[in-house]
Amino acid sequence: MATLDTARMAEGLREQTAGFARAAAAGEPDARVPTCPEWSLRTLVGHIGLGHRYATGVLRKGDPQPAPDPWQAAPGSPDRWAEWLRDGAEELIGAVQEAGADTEVWTFLGPRPAAFWLRRMLNDTAVHHYDAAVTTGGGFGIADDLAADVIVEGLEMLVSPGAEALKPQLVELRGNGERLGLQPRQGDGWVIIRSPEGMWWEHGPVEADVVLSGAVAYVMLVCNRRLPLDDDRVTVTGDRALLEHWLAHMAI
Template sequence: MRELGHERLALGLKEQTAAFARVVAEADPDTVVPTCPEWRVRDLAGHIGQAHRWAAEIVRTGAYAAVPAVPDAEPGEPARWTGWLEEGAATLAGAVRDGGPDRPVWTFLGPRPALFWLRRMLNETCVHHADAALATGAGYEVAADLAADGIGEGLALLSDPAAEAFLPRLAGLRGRGERIAIRPSDTTGWTITRTPDGVRYEHGDTTGDVTAAGAVADLLLLFSRRLPSGHPRLTITGDRALLDHWLAATKF
């Protein structure tokens, strides 16, 4: 799978941040977010706005910056959320553009190109846009290429050799060759293999011990645990326990 380039990632971040902002700006700030049960809509808005600015600071300096805590990520008055959120996304995209997408910067997996943070924050925003929509009953849309990139990025992170050092519990994803197939109806899929040495994946339509099928946007929400595996828009065939274990073990 060819990863999305700087221009598409920047445009995607702009699109998804604007869509997220529309949902949260029209909601009661104290609405509980069921998929992030300790958060309210206000916390969700604060998290996204601060996360974009945090990533932009890392890109500008190339160095680690302290992660902002959600209670400290106060977004201000709801009437100002849209502009504040869109400004944060633009700040991050501009930092990547100005410093160069390929410039090495700090990440939790070791030095990576600055584009890492644009992609990471885009996919974070896509998922939290879904959180906001699920909390408020609003519609949710994400372009197929962005949804596919979200799944691909998640698999790349989980299979990175540095992932277990950063999060040792990911060693629980090791296995004996068990295969999980992801089969979107609107793009090429992926197959995850749990090996004794860690997670491996390939892009392409092959078979698995369990297969999850549906639209790529719904599969993104499944693998980010925003839709249950029993949702009517999804079709699960094979060893459902294998899929359930994966989903439980990759909860963050």
């Protein structure tokens, strides 16, 4: 369940899309994205713009749509990227409003409220905002509430019914009660518990075998494998190998 209401997610999508567009505009279209090395900056822009439009298509047509190919995107010249990206985000926000945020729709994890797609595209845009900023040297920023929801959505997806069928490597994350903690600098954090039946997680005080701590934005970036564990903006205490194993297998 989203930690943000629909209005905040819409506002956040506008924030992160605008930030992504500014960061992308500062670079060369054919520049390689170091955190997505198979993609150029133009392809990254295509991925985001088509992702927003794909979600809009699902909401308006009511069934699965062909997966978009970012290499086939036509975002125009870099001076038009911001407009193209903004238009896609606004189309998605409008489609959620038209459908009704609580209306059940198709998703790759089974039926979910229409707001699922707003949240999914907001969080995908936020992570790729960082990718664009790293590529071009542009600025990256994200509000704490948005960064926290990126973390929560990721945890929810990992424990969703059918997640192991979607990504079989998640079976490797079963365990025998090991506990991994994610601790932002302020407030409670999250604890992931590995059991023989699968994973589960809880929000609250962090007591764990290994703890990743730092500003919530940096914890978010590590969880999305954008920052390494030895980055000086985060701290790891406890069983580092346990955390390394989780990060190596948890991508959906």
